[in-house]
Amino acid sequence: MTEPALALRGLAKSFGGARALDGVDLTVGAREIHGLLGHNGSGKSTLVKVLSGYHAPDPGAELRLFGESLRLPMTLVEQRARGLAFVHQNLGLVPQLSVLENMRVADITGGGRPFIDWRAQRRAAAASLRQFGLPIDPDQPVSSLTPVERALVAIVRAFAAIASNRRGRELHGLLVLDEPTPFLARDDVDRLFRLMRQVVSEGASVLFISHDLDEVLEITDRATVLRDGRVAGSFETRQAGRERILELIAGHAPVVGSGRDRGGGVRAPPVARSAEVAFEVRDLAGPLLQPLDLALRRGEIVGLTGLLGSGYERVLHHLFGAAPATRGVLQAGAERIDLPSLVPADAVRAGLAFLPGDRQGASGAGGLAVLDNVLLPDLRRFFGGGRLQWPRMRAHARRLAERHRVRPPDVDMKLASLSGGNAQKVLLAKWLDVGPRLLLLEEPTQGVDVGAREDLWNAIREVAAGGTVVLCASSDLEQLEALCDRVLVFARGRCRAEVGGGSLSKAELLRQCYAAVAA
Amino acid sequence: MSGAPVVRGSSPVAALVERFALVGAWLAVIAGFGIALPGSFLTWQNFAVMFASQAPAALLALALIVPLTCGDYDLSGGATVTLAAVILGVLNVNHQEPIGLALALALAAGVLVGTVNAFFIVYVRIPSLVVTLGTASLVTGFVQWFSDSSTISGLDATFVDWIITKQLFGISYAFYVAVLVALLLWYVFEYTPLGRRMLFVGKGREVARLNGIRVDHVRAGALVASSVLATLAGIVYAGVLGSADPFSGLNFLLPAFAAAFLGATSIKPGRFNAWGTFIAVYFLASGITGLSMFGIPLWVTSAFNGAALIVAVTLSQFARGRVESDLG
Amino acid sequence: MSGAPVVRGSSPVAALVERFALVGAWLAVIAGFGIALPGSFLTWQNFAVMFASQAPAALLALALIVPLTCGDYDLSGGATVTLAAVILGVLNVNHQEPIGLALALALAAGVLVGTVNAFFIVYVRIPSLVVTLGTASLVTGFVQWFSDSSTISGLDATFVDWIITKQLFGISYAFYVAVLVALLLWYVFEYTPLGRRMLFVGKGREVARLNGIRVDHVRAGALVASSVLATLAGIVYAGVLGSADPFSGLNFLLPAFAAAFLGATSIKPGRFNAWGTFIAVYFLASGITGLSMFGIPLWVTSAFNGAALIVAVTLSQFARGRVESDLG
Amino acid sequence: DAAADGIAHAARQIEKHRAKPVFVAPGAPFDAQKCAAGRKMLSVPNSSANPFLKGIIKREVEVGKQLGLTVQEWQNQGQPSQWAQGVEFAVRNKFDIVNLISGVDPKTLEPQIRAARAAGVKTMTSHFYDPSQPQNPLVAASLPVGFNAIGKLLADWAILRSNGNAQIVVIKSSEVPPTEPLMRGLRDELAAHCPKCRIVNEVNVGVTEWATKIQSSLQSALLANPGVNWVIPIYDSMSQFVVPAIQITGRKGKVKVATFNGTPFVLDYVRNGDVDMNIGESLDWIAHATIDGYLRALCGLPVPKDIGVPFYLFDAGNVKDAGVPAKFDQGYGSDYVAGFRRLWGLAK
Ligand SMILES: Nc1ncnc2c1ncn2[C@@H]1O[C@H](COP(=O)(O)OP(=O)(O)OP(=O)(O)O)[C@@H](O)[C@H]1O
Ligand SMILES: Nc1ncnc2c1ncn2[C@@H]1O[C@H](COP(=O)(O)OP(=O)(O)OP(=O)(O)O)[C@@H](O)[C@H]1O
């Protein structure tokens, strides 16, 4: 049959005005492995979540599955009948529940059958695990698995679902994988690919999301690139060259050039190698991080990057004690901080500051006002005459909001009701304001619009110029280029390369990132 | 057993110990008092009596674990027990209605209470604790009005016979009502998709949604079920007493919650489960029975309740390495 | 006022309505009964008396909002009230100890209860609901033993005078104790870094942790503070009655929670706050007093409590567009 | 021998209370209407949820109407702080009498009662103290009930019906003040008149815990002591938990119950044979006697030292007089009504 497996027309999805998806057309042919690429925040996962019925799309979208026209959001029954199976980016597992329950969730929570035959379920789960060669006890809680194992469980779950949906001898269905590979070792990736080829050969189709160009080139027949919620291009993978794809992903963003020029203008001259070392990281290692040594000079802005799952952001978590390191020391001048035993409270007292990537979740309390959030780190400043001086606090918060162009500049508004980008401005302003000795930034400008980005960059450069050391973990290469003195590139938990000085350019970084994985 | 998986923390051994610690404790209590009071405590009759008279408590505790599994509290359970008992009394005795009708209306009242709870919790999105706190005192008010705050005795004799006089293996039917409900919940929780849906809703609302589970429907259903089971507890309570007592609802609530949480430390540690709850109720009852046979003053029993709860949960917390539990 | 921010969902007007709805309701109740019973209800003395005799209730409600702000429940509050009263009675009356010593020991008992709660909740990581359920019945058992379950009267006369006889503006000092505590909590919540830390701990533990707040310390402190304030409530209660009553603990608990949640719908909607709680207590008390003066049957008062709570919270939920509230 | 004498003594005591109660004037006739004119009384029950007390108050209101005495109930949920508010309410609204009925212990309200007295409001208690107990000095007048005598009667009944061999489990609530004299009477009588009788077990259950603890602890007591043949729940509302305990432990018929209060549903138990005997008092009589006594106190006349409402024993023989189903005031005769009206000068 020649009907495409999936045909999406004019798919749009906005979050309170933010268009995560903006008129996306996507066609996945029958028996085709289709790649979906795009930089962070380009809308890939949102597209997946719309398909899975988690998000209702904006009106006007058309969907055809195997030639049959359907309304979005699809009900669970509709999806299962048509053999849709997902591996979500966040995997969609419940940690407290067992591997068995998570793997068989579709079966055991689905209506239809009157009761659950656990023997059969356990057999099925065990079989799928065996087929993937996973030595995992189905009765283990998912919380006891390593991230790799968790990813594998989610993958196995999806494959099992597809494999169970046959029409005659033909497999029938669409397997959607949202960035399944980052956590996987090379041979796991190979096993994954073998399985993908197998299900396709038996009649199913696959939508495969990844940042890893080599993977995409290796496995996909066709691919589509998203940029800022729009389709930047769609092509036969074999035809498209690596460089062309990179260009489609990066796009021709207006600020790249200008950002660089102005960036160059504003940026403090590259910190002289002579500048004194303010912090020294020795032998830092963590569950997903290979040993790392690093010397940070006063006023230096150091970037950390890599493809998703390469673990670069964990350096920040361990340095701040947000997630315990397995070993390592942070030498701050005379002060010697033992990282495995470090807790955030002590980190803050030692003059560290950390802006997590997951912004609503961990870095700000959405239910509280901008004012509350922006002044939290150091309230003692405003504690005079035995009381917090709200007028002063409000005034100060207003200044910060204006300085960082928070829209609307109403500091009594709930953080949650600010736009993503504006919320991000608030949270960054919070730390910039207290002038820490070591500032740890994870995706400092995610979701921030272009103009405001420049302002935040300048603010960051300013604190750096004041002597603060900045570690900036980001997958936004343009940002790293504009901001950093040097950038460390990670892959699979190890620092593979350092790019700095003249050679520090977006293109070079992109090359290094993909080189690193390949390595 | 090859039932639903038992999620375990550390080693298989520790897990097994954890699962059956409560049963062990129960047996220990029985053994202890049995040795001390062989003639009186360790008799079939003693247990028969205890099983029957604790049946309402067991039913209420079982009622509570339904919404607890979905992550909601039902504080109106105690008041609902009284409501059912009083409806039986007023209709069957004061108004001379046939018992059948009275029973039907009592259960209907349960549906009503549950629906009100569900509306405010699921639709208006008020925390369950707040809503059921409110409905509890609303129901109490209604009960006081409806019963004129006086005990009503003289319930339909055949009804009372069926609950308490008729026996199987020397145990009144009341007990078997509780057993049946425990079996039902065990079956639903362990062997039906609905049960798994409830579990996923309770443990991870987001993932539940991601897997297409209608979270609101499940929660609402659980709240209604809880109230209906509470009325069933009230019916059995009325049967056991042979009269309708308009006051005691609240006194049953906290012990029932204690049993529910205690039960969640065993059989399926970390999850509210029917048999764990059932055992918890009778473990506490055995302890108290033994103590009072010794003629130990009643204040000891209050202390015993509290101590047993804390000790049991603490042990199971250490067994699982003090991870933040997601109960309560 | 230009104090801490009042976060609002929607329009400023709706926000203002929301903030002062409860105050409005209170005034309405007063106006209503005032018109109906001008001579008796609408008198300064009536309010003076109500203010004084409800002081213990207000203190307990205020005690509860401390851990609630940090996201923990303290169900042992009611039992702790009784504990303090009984300690006063037994020591000061039965054992003839000086009242000063008795007071000191009563407060010390509060610290002890709070510390035990904190240990199991924060260190062992058992849900606060479970732990305090347990300690509540432990404390109850102790109280029954310690007081021999009987009311103890004849408390030190000067102590009683200070609580209830001595008056300011015709209101017994008891009331001003509650006012002082409300002031203190208001000051701590609004005007100290500690208060902000508690708020963040309650609204987002992970956020608090990553901003360098020692979450465990804050929670433990709140639990101890709560128990100590509960003992203070018990002390005032004993003073108001001039005697120690070992039983009414539980009767106080649920109304106090109701007041706390009701209070969280006003003044600073969406947050537990001192003045909101304070007003809620007296709003409910005014309603009940008015009803009793009318000789309205008792069941109405019970219903009134529940209805008031649900209606108020529902209104404020609709005012904020039914977003999942993070109370309770 | 001693046993036989004891049984004979018990029989004599019982006989006294088998006869229909006769009205005995509590004092000299007086012009009650003149005395009551324009006076107001606030009745504060232990809890408005208690039908026994509610019944008394309802009848006080009616009796009051005949005499021009305004009687109002202070609705409360049994919380001392609400009683306190009641007393204050009476003070503010110029009531003449605060009537603390059965269970509201003046000592739990001393500050308020002191204030009331200062304001010229008389606080009186009825159906609360035993004559042997000293009344609280702040109380203007009190109409005690012979709880001690009731204890003795309960003992006598058990002695008589068990042929001097009663093995007794007692259910009591120590926190209620009348319990002490009642228990004293019970013990003394058994000690004095029944060498073989024994109180096997005294179970003390707080009123708030009746529902959760009476049944289970009585069951245990019965199973632990097969010899027990009597259960005496000293307040009859306990029996709704006592009766099922006996039933379920299979002791029905072997274990007999005697109790006190005359609450209708318990009289129904007597009719059905679940309870052997219940000592009753007429609520209406109590209401009349209370108002009579209080008015005497109010007008400076000598106050009877006892509420003077006779105890009447209901057993299978006479319980039908109480009505089917039983009512609160039936079976006590009604000559007391005429009696009081004559005393008060409402009828000659
Ligand atoms: N629930 C949500 N509410 C608000 N904004 C959202 C929500 N989910 C996603 N977004 C926004 O939509 C945009 C697209 O997000 P999406 O997760 O689809 O990006 P992505 O392509 O998957 O990025 P990545 O490669 O990092 O996974 C981002 O700006 C994100 O901030
Ligand atoms: N839940 C909410 N309640 C009130 N206002 C809101 C809410 N969500 C968004 N807004 C307001 O709507 C406007 C648009 O928000 P939106 O999230 O769409 O911005 P955005 O386009 O995503 O900007 P950014 O690119 O910075 O994320 C903002 O002014 C924001 O304050």
Ligand SMILES: [Mg+2]
């Ligand atoms: Mg994504």
Ligand SMILES: [Mg+2]
């Ligand atoms: Mg946005």
